Amino acid sequence: MRIAIINGPNLNLLGKRETDIYGNKPFEVYLDELKKQFPDVAFTYFQSNIEGELVDELQRVGFEFDGIVLNPAAYTHTSVAIGDAIAAIKTPVIEVHISNVHAREDFRKLSHVSGKSVGSIFGLGMKGYEFAVRWFIDKN
């Protein structure tokens, strides 16, 4: 099974960035744990701070892979293009947010991604990625 993990802007700073909200762990460290936990899953990981690159990656993995775990970060709340890309591809997407976006500023309550995704997970920390992967495995 092939699963793509895609992270949006500023998530390259996990472990350093607003650690009270996002925790102390760099994503690469978490990804290694995830790979060990799911040895039968072939993961790809892509992070970008650039909206169009995230659209390109969704299109690249969106027809062959079994699942996409997507945290579009701030673009969640602004990007019609990422929402349209999810609608355009065949691979199902699960939207993940580390923090509880509904318990923060009002602008974080709008998502251009939720309505195009099979489901959304928010507020469960990095574990959200694990739960999303588990869903893709269990659904088969």
Ligand code: DQA
């Ligand atoms: C985030 C929530 C977004 O509102 C924010 O812009 C992020 C991270 C999260 O994982 O909690 O950068 O997607």
